[in-house]
Amino acid sequence: MNYTRDNMAGLLRSHEINPTHQRIEIAHALFSRQEHLSADQVMAAVNTRHSETSKATVYNTLKLFLEKGLVSEVIVDPSKVFYDPNTTPHHHLYEVDSGKLSDIDAGSVQISGLPPLPDGMVTEGIDLIVRVRRQP
Amino acid sequence: MNYTRDNMAGLLRSHEINPTHQRIEIAHALFSRQEHLSADQVMAAVNTRHSETSKATVYNTLKLFLEKGLVSEVIVDPSKVFYDPNTTPHHHLYEVDSGKLSDIDAGSVQISGLPPLPDGMVTEGIDLIVRVRRQP
DNA sequence: TGGCCAATCTGGACTTTGTCTAATCTCGCG
DNA sequence: CGCGAGATTAGACAAAGTCCAGATTGGCCA
Ligand SMILES: [Mn+2]
Ligand SMILES: [Mn+2]
Ligand SMILES: [Zn+2]
Ligand SMILES: [Zn+2]
Numbered sequence: 155m156n157y158t159r160d161n162m163a164g165l166l167r168s169h170e171i172n173p174t175h176q177r178i179e180i181a182h183a184l185f186s187r188q189e190h191l192s193a194d195q196v197m198a199a200v201n202t203r204h205s206e207t208s209k210a211t212v213y214n215t216l217k218l219f220l221e222k223g224l225v226s227e228v229i230v231d232p233s234k235v236f237y238d239p240n241t242t243p244h245h246h247l248y249e250v251d252s253g254k255l256s257d258i259d260a261g262s263v264q265i266s267g268l269p270p271l272p273d274g275m276v277t278e279g280i281d282l283i284v285r286v287r288r289q290p
Numbered sequence: 291m292n293y294t295r296d297n298m299a300g301l302l303r304s305h306e307i308n309p310t311h312q313r314i315e316i317a318h319a320l321f322s323r324q325e326h327l328s329a330d331q332v333m334a335a336v337n338t339r340h341s342e343t344s345k346a347t348v349y350n351t352l353k354l355f356l357e358k359g360l361v362s363e364v365i366v367d368p369s370k371v372f373y374d375p376n377t378t379p380h381h382h383l384y385e386v387d388s389g390k391l392s393d394i395d396a397g398s399v400q401i402s403g404l405p406p407l408p409d410g411m412v413t414e415g416i417d418l419i420v421r422v423r424r425q426p
Numbered sequence: 427t428g429g430c431c432a433a434t435c436t437g438g439a440c441t442t443t444g445t446c447t448a449a450t451c452t453c454g455c456g
Numbered sequence: 457c458g459c460g461a462g463a464t465t466a467g468a469c470a471a472a473g474t475c476c477a478g479a480t481t482g483g484c485c486a
Contacts, residue, residue: 209444213444230365269395276425279421284404286411287411308433310482347435350434
């Protein structure tokens with residue numbers, strides 16, 4: 155799969171998102187890199203050549219993508235949220251010193267023995283984060 | 291175990307923390323409740339009667355407690371960190387709508403199939419968060 | 427007892443992440 | 457064309473957290 159800007163328009167439409175120039179650029183930043191990016195990093199990525207997308211639009215758009223299920227969010231760093239082009243259930247490895255965040259495939263991992271949920275509650279997701287640091 | 295202020299002094303000393311009035315109050319707020327509290331909530335708990343502990347001291351002290359292993363931090367909410375008087379390995383259930391955070395005992399939960407760590411890395415911790423929401 | 431001084435605490439300025447709003451822009455359609 | 461719903465924008469605002477220089481504390485020794 156090649157994440158060209160042209161393909162982004164179709165991807166957006168398939169998630170019921172009206173493909174505008176800014177939205178295409180933001181989707182392209184996330185999907186072409188296939189990396190976890192913070193709002194700030196998206197902002198920088200999208201405005202490298204010249205300033206074309208405002209902070210408000212970056213935040214609005216990431217929230218829209220999240221609602222529409224185009225991206226997921228990863229909460230590992232107390233100071234910022236990361237946005238993830240991978241929406242399949244998967245886990246994360248977080249290198250505490252460097253802030254590097256990478257995926258762990260959910261296929262091989264198995265979680266068992268979780269207690270039953272409180273009444274009237276449904277699981278929204280299970281986040282598993284392995285926090286690692288460079289050997290001291 | 292009764293978490294009186296007097297017992298807090300000994301608890302602090304056993305973690306190589308000089309027990310000052312403010313530190314005792316902050317530890318007491320966390321341990322007597324046995325709940326997950328944000329810095330803001332600690333601040334409020336400690337200053338109910340009359341203002342006695344500054345914001346800077348609350349943040350400094352929570353960071354000190356964390357370094358000394360007296361409390362742990364839980365990162366589930368993108369807008370604030372929770373501090374946890376429970377430092378034994380355990381998991382969390384997070385009710386997204388209400389923000390309620392509760393413990394899941396690690397004893398019964400089993401996680402298997404995690405890939406080997408990158409070279410020269412050691413696990414600092416494994417965070418498992420079950421995000422739930424009220425049935426729609 | 428009183429003074430010293432290292433550790434601690436403090437108010438408040440500052441930074442960063444994120445939100446909000448009112449004004450402006452865009453673009454497909456009649 | 458030109459309308460208007462939806463989208464974008466600048467910049468004010470809010471909340472969490474950090475930082476610093478000065479004030480306080482309290483244990484210890486003369
Ligand atoms: Mn462009
Ligand atoms: Mn008191
Ligand atoms: Zn991921
Ligand atoms: Zn806990």
